[in-house]
Amino acid sequence: MGEAVAIPMTHGLLLAAMLFSIGLLGVLVRRNIILILMSLEVMLNACGLAFIVAGAHWGIADGQIMFMFILSIAAAEVSIALGLLLQVHRRFRSLDIDQASGMRG
Amino acid sequence: MNTLDLFALLPLIILTTSIILVMLVIAFARNLALTCLLCCIGLASTLLSIAWVGSSADSGYVTPLILVDAYSTLFSGLIVAAGIFISLISYSYLKHRGENQDEFILLLMLSTLGAVTLAHSAHFVSFILGLELVGVSLYAMISYPSKGLFGLEAALKYLILSGVSSAFILFGAAMMFAVLGTLSFSEMASSAQAQSTIEHWFILIGTTMVLAGIGFKLSLVPFHMWTPDVYEGAPAPATALLATISKGGIFAALLRFFLSFDGYQYNLITESLFWIAILSIVIGNVLALMQTKIKRVLAYSSIAHLGYLMVAFVSASILSGKQLAIEASIFFLFAYFITTIGAFGVVAIMSCESQGSDKDEISHYQGLFWRRPLLAAFFSAMLLSLAGIPLTLGFVGKFYIVAAGVESELWALLVAVVIGSGIGLFYYLRIIFSMTTHTDSDEPIAIPATGGWALGTLAFLLVYLGVYPTQVVDWVSSVAKSMI
Numbered sequence: 001m002g003e004a005v006a007i008p009m010t011h012g013l014l015l016a017a018m019l020f021s022i023g024l025l026g027v028l029v030r031r032n033i034i035l036i037l038m039s040l041e042v043m044l045n046a047c048g049l050a051f052i053v054a055g056a057h058w059g060i061a062d063g064q065i066m067f068m069f070i071l072s073i074a075a076a077e078v079s080i081a082l083g084l085l086l087q088v089h090r091r092f093r094s095l096d097i098d099q100a101s102g103m104r105g
Numbered sequence: 106m107n108t109l110d111l112f113a114l115l116p117l118i119i120l121t122t123s124i125i126l127v128m129l130v131i132a133f134a135r136n137l138a139l140t141c142l143l144c145c146i147g148l149a150s151t152l153l154s155i156a157w158v159g160s161s162a163d164s165g166y167v168t169p170l171i172l173v174d175a176y177s178t179l180f181s182g183l184i185v186a187a188g189i190f191i192s193l194i195s196y197s198y199l200k201h202r203g204e205n206q207d208e209f210i211l212l213l214m215l216s217t218l219g220a221v222t223l224a225h226s227a228h229f230v231s232f233i234l235g236l237e238l239v240g241v242s243l244y245a246m247i248s249y250p251s252k253g254l255f256g257l258e259a260a261l262k263y264l265i266l267s268g269v270s271s272a273f274i275l276f277g278a279a280m281m282f283a284v285l286g287t288l289s290f291s292e293m294a295s296s297a298q299a300q301s302t303i304e305h306w307f308i309l310i311g312t313t314m315v316l317a318g319i320g321f322k323l324s325l326v327p328f329h330m331w332t333p334d335v336y337e338g339a340p341a342p343a344t345a346l347l348a349t350i351s352k353g354g355i356f357a358a359l360l361r362f363f364l365s366f367d368g369y370q371y372n373l374i375t376e377s378l379f380w381i382a383i384l385s386i387v388i389g390n391v392l393a394l395m396q397t398k399i400k401r402v403l404a405y406s407s408i409a410h411l412g413y414l415m416v417a418f419v420s421a422s423i424l425s426g427k428q429l430a431i432e433a434s435i436f437f438l439f440a441y442f443i444t445t446i447g448a449f450g451v452v453a454i455m456s457c458e459s460q461g462s463d464k465d466e467i468s469h470y471q472g473l474f475w476r477r478p479l480l481a482a483f484f485s486a487m488l489l490s491l492a493g494i495p496l497t498l499g500f501v502g503k504f505y506i507v508a509a510g511v512e513s514e515l516w517a518l519l520v521a522v523v524i525g526s527g528i529g530l531f532y533y534l535r536i537i538f539s540m541t542t543h544t545d546s547d548e549p550i551a552i553p554a555t556g557g558w559a560l561g562t563l564a565f566l567l568v569y570l571g572v573y574p575t576q577v578v579d580w581v582s583s584v585a586k587s588m589i
Binding site: 009013016017020023024027033036037040043044046047048050051053054055057058060062063065066069070073076077080081083084087088091092097100101 | 229230233234237240241244245248254257258260261264265268269271272275276278279280282283286287288
């Protein structure tokens with residue numbers, strides 16, 4: 001076995017930044033609520049990846065602990081979001097976010 | 106962790122215990138009055154313990170996450186007191202809205218806990234946890250009691266935008282963590298010195314992303330788009346909570362972060378905060394002119410008020426005016442809490458008999474002075490305080506903001522404050538005038554006792570502290586001195 005080559009921190013952060021941008025783009029352009037929530041999840045997990053990469057660079061556990069918090073936060077957020085989603089589907093008979101846009105002013 | 110640490114954590118422990126207790130009681134006996142009573146007892150004993158801990162415990166870190174000091178005592182006291190008032194108003198609001206409304210009270214306590222955590226946070230972990238606790242409970246609160254479509258739409262909008270802003274804060278924190286190797290605010294400050302250019306940019310971009318996320322939550326221009334829709338769609342007590350407890354807790358954490366990290370050392374950030382303050386004041390006030398619904402007026406006025414708050418926040422960047430600026434922002438927030446809960450409380454009381462959406466058209470309030478003089482007087486007091494008329498707390502708050510701006514010699518911001526207040530006067534007075542006109546409608550308006558007393562107390566505090574603000578001023582200035 002050859003010596004393990006450490007991945008530089010910048011590469012990991014770059015990947016995380018790309019995932020974050022893809023997620024943000026998804027939230028902005030998607031009109032289906034489920035896909036918006038998935039994009040949101042991608043954004044949150046990109047943050048988690050960035051934390052893990054940074055934590056590995058410093059050799060401390062803070063990054064991984066933060067990732068666990070992010071996981072639980074995302075789970076809480078999604079559980080409420082799915083509850084709302086059921087309501088939206090029941091009321092509007094559609095999951096299009098533009099359908100649920102009645103307030104103006 | 107020793108006994109002293111546990112003693113310092115007493116407010117958080119009592120609040121958490123009472124939340125669990127309320128949750129169990131709801132599982133066994135659904136009774137709104139009982140739930141509300143338990144909630145008020147829990148919050149009141151938390152308030153007492155905050156006072157006790159604040160007066161006797163030494164300030165210091167309890168675990169690296171939580172910092173207990175005069176600042177956290179003041180903010181958590183303010184937040185819990187606001188929670189009591191909002192729960193009293195919610196009781197009156199929810200009473201006639203059908204079965205199974207108890208969880209609203211539970212969610213209210215949870216978001217209060219989140220905001221108290223924010224006020225104590227000195228580390229990104231506790232900051233994010235507090236932030237999400239407030240946010241996640243609010244999503245449910247916004248859509249919970251109303252059966253209308255607007256509540257659902259508002260909750261969905263708030264959920265998506267708040268999720269995105271949390272992701273921004275997290276990514277910004279990750280970038281700062283990558284360079285600095287710590288997530289604690291004060292350790293970040295010491296390792297932020299002596300960085301190379303590229304690392305400097307990392308910190309700058311990270312701080313900017315954190316600020317953008319917080320700007321969303323505080324609804325500052327250009328991140329304000331969601332505010333009017335969410336305020337309109339949410340039930341009035343939830344809006345009151347969103348406007349006060351949520352924003353107050355986040356601002357407390359933001360100010361602590363900026364003071365211990367010394368974010369003001371980056372000119373780019375101070376400069377952009379400067380423009381955010383001006384834009385929030387101008388755009389908030391101008392757009393409020395065009396609204397016909399009271400909740401939307403209050404939404405835009407809250408954007409403007411957060412703009413005034415940012416004036417004090419920016420003033421803290423100048424060293425000589427720092428203490429006064431901190432003092433001003435805390436006092437202004439205090440005045441904003443009382444006034445905003447009062448104003449949304451009136452909307453809640455007006456709508457507590459209606460089953461559907463809230464009564465928030467200005468026409469609903471026509472002739473209120475002839476039909477319900479006391480309620481109209483309370484509402485006028487709140488609106489005059491928002492406008493910053495003397496003898497109200499809002500005037501003292503705005504006076505403080507102007508004083509902080511003068512001390513730091515930020516004249517452009519002061520011009521914005523003056524222009525904004527001038528425009529503001531117009532739309533607040535329009536509502537008051539509409540309340541004085543005669544109307545043929547003699548639809549009865551019932552004022553429930555609990556909500557009525559809560560509003561009366563708020564109106565009394567508003568005027569009393571507006572005339573004799575000395576005690577609060579002394580308290581706030583001693584806290585501000587301890588933060589330097």
